[in-house]
Amino acid sequence: MSDAALRLIIVVLGVISIFLVGSLLWFGLNPQRDPASFPTSTAIEPDFSALDLGTPLPGFEGFGDVNRVRSEAAGPYVVNFFASWCQPCRLEHPYLLEFGAANPGTLIGLAYRDDPLNAAAYLTSDGNPYAAVVADLKSLNALNFGLTGVPETYVFSADGDLLFRSPGPLVGALKTQFINAWEAAQ
Amino acid sequence: MASFYRIVVAALVVLATITPFLQPASAQSVTEIRAKALFNELRCVVCAGQSIAESNAELAQDMRAQVVVLIEDNRSDAEIRDWFMTRYGDAVLMNPPLKPLTLALWFGPVLIFLMGAGITGLVLLRGRSRLGEGEKNP
Secondary structure, X not given: OOHHHHHHHHHHHHHHHHHHHHHHHHHHOOOXXXXXXXXXXXXXXXXXXXXXXXXXXXXXXXXXXXXXXXXHOOOOEEEEEEOOOOHHHHHHHHHXXXXXXXXXXXXXXXXXXXXXXXXXXXXXXXXXXXXXXXXXXXXXXXXXXXXXXXXXXXXXXOOOOEEEEEOOOOOHHHHHHHHHHHHHHO | OHHHHHHHHHHHHHHHHHHXXXXXXXXXXXXXXXXXXXXXXXXXXXXXXXXXXXXXXXXXXXXXXXXXXXXXXXXXXXXXXXXXXXHHOHHHEOOOOOOHHHHHHHHHHHHHHHHHHHHHHHHHHHHHHHHHHHHHOO
8 A cells, every 4th residue: 555545544543533422421421411410301201000000198188189180280280299308399389389279289299208198298388389298208109200309290291201300499490391282282 | 888988978077068158159149149130230210320229319229220120020131221221221231232323332442443554554655665775775
């Protein structure tokens, strides 16, 4: 092979390598990207099979039939995981109260890793936004929904398809996305 | 008769020697062995790069308990991995599955290595051919 041809191949390969490494760094070192964040897409398939295994909250036994909301809600419905010990949950609580009042019979609450007594006390003092609420004592619903922490909110179509998943409290951008998803689902 | 006793004694000695080595294997149930292997394959989704075997986060505890429940429910390892993947997505596996989206992840490093090796080889080749020319034309 002639020296000029070899030289050309080396230069071309070198330029391609620099481009490949550069593009890796471009995506990998993007400050907007959080490598620790878990995908929050709707590409998961939550499983409702354990929904009736929740423990009713003392004083809120009338709200204990979670599956009733799913069957009676003719349209879309929302599942919200919360806990009395969870501070970010208090951030979204005023909005949940507002949402529950505006959309009766659509909001399901599941208390995550929470004593039913504490969850009941929290809803008594801060108000109950839920049409149905139970404690998810064995975390079976949490795992079935792919929960990573509280609060987390799931919007389902009437057919039970996951339309939107909020990986944090419904404030700011997540609240806007939630409202858009809810309105699009109607 | 003496040879019979010899055989019996020899058998007892062999048995006594191998018994301690047999015990650890039988002390662990099949469920335990399978669960431990799966614990290392599943990612604790709230931890940074830890499997649920390494993490003691509450979520990892829940996930470990669920793995045992699923094993006792006679699910295969593949079914258990699927159980978590439908709920948490591909990222719940410590080894991401091979599919078009993850091709770059699996083969990118090999590709970059091959390109580097190729460039190095060509540079060396070029040097050698120059050396050859130099010898021809001093």
